[in-house]
Amino acid sequence: EPEVTQTPSHQVTQMGQEVILRCVPISNHLYFYWYRQILGQKVEFLVSFYNNEISEKSEIFDDQFSVERPDGSNFTLKIRSTKLEDSAMYFCAIFARVHSSYGYTFGSGTRLTVV
């Protein structure tokens, strides 16, 4: 069973609409993250969670974005009033103990296209 399950894999939305991206990580992670990758660019940090609270937000993570943990197991990233420049691949990721050491595991990504 995958350690990080991300849905949907693709999302097309009209400009101005709201989208919700979802991620279900394994329960024993240390940190949880949302990252995004605009086509052709570097992966960028958006926000991190530690102990059920936001631990850090990037300057990209403005009022248009919000993140929640609605039921204690999954995380959502909400993007309000989407803009064309929000089109990107959005990844969730965890930093967790893997076998005898710590490491990163990424979700498979959600490709968001704003039209």
Next chain:
Amino acid sequence: KNEVEQSPQNLTAQEGEFITINCSYSVGISALHWLQQHPGGGIVSLFMLSSGKKKHGRLIATINIQEKHSSLHITASHPRDSAVYICATNSGGSNYKLTFGKGTLLTVNP
């Protein structure tokens, strides 16, 4: 602010060749990660290094903390190694969040 630079940006090799991808960073870090991104977009962690060298199959990763430099080597390259290889660093104290390089697009021809 840490800057992560990779070279080369693009690399084309023939099957069987030895591949080296380089990464340099500007400030002290607690760990460096090598990641692989396939055309579909998914990212897989290959190595997490804080010192020395690690090996997994045909992949070898090294890091020189003093020189702020890391290399990823692929021995006996194969077309299935074709992917984007990304170097990323974390500074430990800052939530272990990653700062990414732009990636190196590797194409291995049969």
